[in-house]
Amino acid sequence: MTDLSPESGSVQPLRVNGERLISRLDELGAIGAIEGTIGCARLALTDDDKAGRDLVRTWMDELGLDITVDGIGNVIATMPGFDHGIAPVMTGSHIDTVATGGRYDGNLGVLAGLEVIETVMTARLDLPRPLAVGWFTDEEGARFAPDMLGSLVYVGGLALEEALTITDRDGLSVGGELERIGYLGSAPIPGAVPHAFVELHIEQGPILEDEGIQLGAVEAVQGISWTELTIIGQSCHAGTTPMRLRRDPGVVAARINVFVRELAERFGGAQVATCGVVSHVPNLVNVVPSKVTMTVDLRNTDDATLEAAEAEFHAFVADAAAAEGVTVTARSLARFASVEFDDRVAEMIEAAAAERGHSIRRMCSGAGHDAQMFARICPTAMIFTPSVNGISHNVTEYTEPADIEAGANVLLDVMLRLAASDLS
Amino acid sequence: MTDLSPESGSVQPLRVNGERLISRLDELGAIGAIEGTIGCARLALTDDDKAGRDLVRTWMDELGLDITVDGIGNVIATMPGFDHGIAPVMTGSHIDTVATGGRYDGNLGVLAGLEVIETVMTARLDLPRPLAVGWFTDEEGARFAPDMLGSLVYVGGLALEEALTITDRDGLSVGGELERIGYLGSAPIPGAVPHAFVELHIEQGPILEDEGIQLGAVEAVQGISWTELTIIGQSCHAGTTPMRLRRDPGVVAARINVFVRELAERFGGAQVATCGVVSHVPNLVNVVPSKVTMTVDLRNTDDATLEAAEAEFHAFVADAAAAEGVTVTARSLARFASVEFDDRVAEMIEAAAAERGHSIRRMCSGAGHDAQMFARICPTAMIFTPSVNGISHNVTEYTEPADIEAGANVLLDVMLRLAASDLS
Numbered sequence: 001m002t003d004l005s006p007e008s009g010s011v012q013p014l015r016v017n018g019e020r021l022i023s024r025l026d027e028l029g030a031i032g033a034i035e036g037t038i039g040c041a042r043l044a045l046t047d048d049d050k051a052g053r054d055l056v057r058t059w060m061d062e063l064g065l066d067i068t069v070d071g072i073g074n075v076i077a078t079m080p081g082f083d084h085g086i087a088p089v090m091t092g093s094h095i096d097t098v099a100t101g102g103r104y105d106g107n108l109g110v111l112a113g114l115e116v117i118e119t120v121m122t123a124r125l126d127l128p129r130p131l132a133v134g135w136f137t138d139e140e141g142a143r144f145a146p147d148m149l150g151s152l153v154y155v156g157g158l159a160l161e162e163a164l165t166i167t168d169r170d171g172l173s174v175g176g177e178l179e180r181i182g183y184l185g186s187a188p189i190p191g192a193v194p195h196a197f198v199e200l201h202i203e204q205g206p207i208l209e210d211e212g213i214q215l216g217a218v219e220a221v222q223g224i225s226w227t228e229l230t231i232i233g234q235s236c237h238a239g240t241t242p243m244r245l246r247r248d249p250g251v252v253a254a255r256i257n258v259f260v261r262e263l264a265e266r267f268g269g270a271q272v273a274t275c276g277v278v279s280h281v282p283n284l285v286n287v288v289p290s291k292v293t294m295t296v297d298l299r300n301t302d303d304a305t306l307e308a309a310e311a312e313f314h315a316f317v318a319d320a321a322a323a324e325g326v327t328v329t330a331r332s333l334a335r336f337a338s339v340e341f342d343d344r345v346a347e348m349i350e351a352a353a354a355e356r357g358h359s360i361r362r363m364c365s366g367a368g369h370d371a372q373m374f375a376r377i378c379p380t381a382m383i384f385t386p387s388v389n390g391i392s393h394n395v396t397e398y399t400e401p402a403d404i405e406a407g408a409n410v411l412l413d414v415m416l417r418l419a420a421s422d423l424s
Numbered sequence: 425m426t427d428l429s430p431e432s433g434s435v436q437p438l439r440v441n442g443e444r445l446i447s448r449l450d451e452l453g454a455i456g457a458i459e460g461t462i463g464c465a466r467l468a469l470t471d472d473d474k475a476g477r478d479l480v481r482t483w484m485d486e487l488g489l490d491i492t493v494d495g496i497g498n499v500i501a502t503m504p505g506f507d508h509g510i511a512p513v514m515t516g517s518h519i520d521t522v523a524t525g526g527r528y529d530g531n532l533g534v535l536a537g538l539e540v541i542e543t544v545m546t547a548r549l550d551l552p553r554p555l556a557v558g559w560f561t562d563e564e565g566a567r568f569a570p571d572m573l574g575s576l577v578y579v580g581g582l583a584l585e586e587a588l589t590i591t592d593r594d595g596l597s598v599g600g601e602l603e604r605i606g607y608l609g610s611a612p613i614p615g616a617v618p619h620a621f622v623e624l625h626i627e628q629g630p631i632l633e634d635e636g637i638q639l640g641a642v643e644a645v646q647g648i649s650w651t652e653l654t655i656i657g658q659s660c661h662a663g664t665t666p667m668r669l670r671r672d673p674g675v676v677a678a679r680i681n682v683f684v685r686e687l688a689e690r691f692g693g694a695q696v697a698t699c700g701v702v703s704h705v706p707n708l709v710n711v712v713p714s715k716v717t718m719t720v721d722l723r724n725t726d727d728a729t730l731e732a733a734e735a736e737f738h739a740f741v742a743d744a745a746a747a748e749g750v751t752v753t754a755r756s757l758a759r760f761a762s763v764e765f766d767d768r769v770a771e772m773i774e775a776a777a778a779e780r781g782h783s784i785r786r787m788c789s790g791a792g793h794d795a796q797m798f799a800r801i802c803p804t805a806m807i808f809t810p811s812v813n814g815i816s817h818n819v820t821e822y823t824e825p826a827d828i829e830a831g832a833n834v835l836l837d838v839m840l841r842l843a844a845s846d847l848s
Contacts, residue, residue: 099706100659100714142708205664224663228711235524235818238698238721239648240629240790243688245814250699254681261675264667272664275674276649276709278702278716282523284566285650285700285719285757286791286819292702297662333709366664367710390669393661393711422765 013105013356014123016412021115024059025404028052028095028111029103039395040103044096044138044149045073047350052095053183056110056135063118069185071160071177072153076134076191079117079127089418090194090378091116091411093201093370094139094150101140102397104404108385110135112200112408116415120186123255128418129195137178143168146334147228157191161339195309196418199376199410200383201400204367206390214406216363216384217349221272221372223338225310228277228293229317233326235282235290247325249292251278256313256318259301259408260296263312270301271309272366276312295333301364303338344423345381345414352413358406367392376413379423383407383414437780438547440836442829445539448483449828451529452476452535463819464527466843468496468562468573469601476519477607480534480559487542493609495584496577497602500558500615503541503551512556514618514802515540515835515841516530517625517794518563518574520524525564526821528828532809533560536624536832537823538840551843553619561602564688567592570649570758575797580614592842620842621798622769624835626823628791630814638830640787640808641773645796646694646725648733648761653680653719653741653834657750659706671749673716674704679744680737684720687736694725695733696790719757724773725788727762763796768847769838776837782830791816803847808840809833 032040032048044046048117057075060067063259065077078088093109113133120131136154141147142164153163164175178184208216217359257275262271279297297314314330321328346362353360363384365372374380385407388398452467454602456464456472466472481499484491488500502512517533537557544555560578565571568590570582577587602608632640655673681699688697701719720737738754745752772788777784787808789796797803809831812822 002724098708098711100711135815141710145709147710183841194752203664204661206666206669222663228709234815236815237628237791237817239646239696239723239792240627240816241696241814242630243685243696245630248685248698250702251681251685253702254678254685254699257675257678261667261672271669272663272665274710274712275678276704276711276713277707278674278677278704279707280700280702283701283703284522284817285569285652285721286565286571286698287524287700288698289700290818297709298430299663367661368663390504390665391658391660392664394659394714 013296014119014403014412016115016119016408017060018401021111021408022401022404024111025103025107028055028107031055034100034395037317037395038103039397041099041100041101042095042096042097043099043143044140045143045174045181049096050181056095059114063121068187069183070187070191071185071189072150072163073137073183073185074134074150074154076132078132079121079130082130085168086129087193087195088130089415090132090134090197091199091415092134092136095135096138098140098393099218099395100314100395103396104397104399105204106139106393108202108404109200112411115408116412119412121253129419131419132194132360139370141334143225143352144174145182147274148368148370148373151370153189154191155373155377157373157376160189194374194378196345196369196423197380198382198411198414198418199369199371200407201369202392203384203387204392205218205387207363208384208386209390214358214386214403215353215360215410217346217360218365218382218384219343219346219362220301221339221365221368222299223303223306224334224336224368225298225306226333227296228331228333229296230329231321231326233253233290233324236288238288239287241288246288248288249326252326253278253292253294254319256294256296256317259316260313263309267305267309268364271305272299293320298308299366301338336372341375341381342379348414348417349381349383352410356406356409358410383410425534426672436455437834438543440539440543440832445535445832446825446828448535449527449531452479452531455479458524458819461819462527463525463821464521465523465525466519466521467523467567468564469567469598469605473520474605480519480806483538487545490493492611494611494615495609495613496560496574496587497609498558498574498578498609500556502556502786503545503554506554510553511617511619512554513839514556514558514621514676515623515839516558517623519559520562520564522564522817523565524819525817526819527818528821528823529628530563532626532828536835537720540836541650543836553843555839555843556618563794568598572792572794572797576796577613578615579797579801581797581800584613612813617801619802620769620847621795621802621804622807622835622838623793623795624831624843625793626816627808627811628816629811630720631787632808633812633814635786638782638810638827639777639784639834641770641784642789642806642808643765643786644725645763645771645789645793646723647727648758648792649722649729649730650757651720652755652757653717654718654753655745655750657714657748660711660712662712667844670712670718672711672712676744676748676750677702677716677718680718680720680741683736683740687733691729691733695729696723708824723790725762760792760796763799765799765805766803769803772838772841773805773807773834776834780830780833782834807834
């Protein structure tokens with residue numbers, strides 16, 4: 001058995017093939033590419049998502065991995081040659097993107113996991129347990145709410161039957177779309193519990209770049225609260241209806257948007273608030289809207305503060321609706337408490353980075369990730385690489401090749417350590 | 425020649441056939457009907473608009489009227505048997521609707537005009553000049569801006585070539601769509617100057633109903649200012665981007681919406697303000713928008729006050745954009761000064777209503793109408809009928825049959841008086 005300990009000095013530490021990894025990121029990013037940019041659009045379960053899935057599956061096949069597809073379309077590829085009873089060390093992320101997304105968000109975690117496994121198999125390392133890499137359906141939630149849908153279902157957090165009936169804006173269901181693109185699999189849900197889970201992801205924020213640090217050891221994920229508001233007012237003529245007679249849902253939506261912005265600034269710290277969706281009906285220049293649909297995304301690392309923000313938000317909505325004489329229906333699209341990762345895994349990440357000579361800091365994730373679902377069932381943590389200008393969910397999203405390679409090498413080290421550790 | 429003067433006592437005053445008029449309103453309203461409502465959707469130059477046009481044209485044909493279609497798709501039907509050099513007394517309005525519109529707005533004016541002509545022709549009255557009824561393309565502006573497009577072009581307020589190149593949100597042009605539906609005509613633009621113009625229209629507001637008055641003699645139309653704002657910010661991840669780094673065009677749009685509402689309340693009087701369109705891009709729950717398009721509709725009967733409102737609005741937009749670090753492009757979609765109608769025509773309307781025993785008041789129109797374009801070239805005024813609950817641009821728009829008939833009879837009387845008057 002090869003010595004897995006870099007500090008032994010007996011062998012050069014194993015390294016991933018950074019060029020192959022970057023090349024695969026580029027090849028996958030070409031599917032659904034947004035012309036004139038380096039960004040791409042592969043919303044979950046669309047034709048482009050299918051094309052992306054098929055490409056990554058081809059690479060997994062070429063490597064001879066055991067591939068399973070489960071009932072929510074998650075695809076897990078495991079190193080062959082192990083007893084089925086031995087829980088793998090799992091990594092993974094997602095390959096769906098937002099409508100104007102980048103080629104790193106999610107994709108990096110999946111392709112780096114594949115790269116780690118290819119590196120280990122090429123080196124013919126003899127491991128006590130297999131490594132596995134997966135991608136999880138609809139992590140972005142950009143087409144079907146809630147986000148992190150595939151990993152949520154994998155860990156038993158949402159019944160499969162319920163998940164399959166979720167529909168997009170056009171009324172198309174998760175189940176129907178999975179079947180249409182050929183990814184309605186039969187592997188059991190909930191899925192098998194891994195020995196441990198570690199996910200490599202771009203930071204999607206500005207902190208690492210600001211501080212000039214190369215990697216993050218993610219020890220927690222902030223809590224997420226998504227609410228959809230449907231505000232019904234009275235459509236009428238924009239010229240002939242005196243202001244005193246108006247019941248304008250657009251004005252109420254605007255007041256809510258301004259309120260949650262000011263709430264986040266007032267709370268300070270880790271509190272963020274966003275109204276990403278605002279849709280007027282009928283959306284015509286000379287018609288007071290009859291209906292406005294909007295979403296409010298609140299996040300905080302501190303659950304009690306997040307709850308306080310939610311309470312203020314809902315109280316404001318009620319007051320604003322009453323003052324205007326409109327009705328509001330609130331629907332929770334997603335609600336995840338903040339998540340603490342496993343300190344032992346986070347320490348392994350810090351140690352591996354230090355041994356490779358990379359600067360690293362403990363940090364908290366502002367975004368939700370598949371790893372937070374796995375934290376419910378096995379020891380879990382995450383590795384972050386910097387995002388240039390802190391930008392993500394945008395076609396200009398970019399991470400330097402050197403940072404990608406550093407993150408993948410640390411992922412390699414940590415997966416090997418986890419395979420050798422009983423984590424008892 | 426029949427005595428046209430109701431007060432002569434020698435004949436019963438002529439009356440329109442109210443049942444036939446209501447029945448035609450219903451038949452036209454069935455085209456583009458919105459299921460489960462009495463409303464309809466016939467956006468300008470769509471297939472449904474074509475079907476509506478074809479139906480009304482059939483009725484005009486059956487009556488033997490001389491029909492012309494001009495280069496912007498306006499259709500004018502004139503009583504036959506007169507020298508071409510004799511200017512007609514014209515009435516008319518529009519048959520396009522907003523996306524969730526009613527069956528009275530515009531349609532009443534066209535079909536009541538047809539009813540007046542049919543009544544006069546059936547009675548074989550010998551008139552000194554012909555009566556004519558027209559409908560004017562895209563009065564609503566719900567598909568192509570500016571509104572009142574057809575009548576604006578008819579009176580020479582906008583070059584035909586320019587009007588034909590105006591596009592809708594899908595990039596389809598007025599010219600292309602006119603050709604597609606078979607209404608790109610050859611009658612000259614600008615059109616012939618009528619002897620006078622009078623338009624019957626629903627009030628689309630609550631004043632007549634509130635005051636229990638049956639008809640309005642419209643003496644003016646308030647000024648209209650439509651602005652489209654395109655606000656460009658920085659799309660980014662809703663979870664990972666600290667509030668201090670945000671450049672959110674949605675928040676700026678919301679501040680503008682709240683500001684113009686408060687501006688209209690502060691100005692009071694006839695000032696109204698509406699943000700009908702607010703469109704976020706990419707409009708996803710977890711993405712700070714990159715771009716927001718919105719419209720601001722400001723109206724006032726007093727031009728100086730409207731200009732003051734516009735100035736405050738533009739100053740606020742500049743400040744809000746600078747504070748958030750976004751860029752804003754403003755484009756004027758329509759700008760019409762307030763319009764004074766011809767006092768002699770308004771007096772004829774008052775007199776005719778009084779003689780028929782209908783209560784009437786002088787009033788100002790909050791909405792724009794085709795008649796205001798004709799006011800540029802000939803003596804013009806309007807007759808209003810009440811709108812139940814003041815509602816219009818809404819599927820529940822309704823006007824009582826008795827009010828429709830009263831309005832049509834006054835239109836009849838006024839058109840006959842105008843035909844007999846030299847208005848010198």
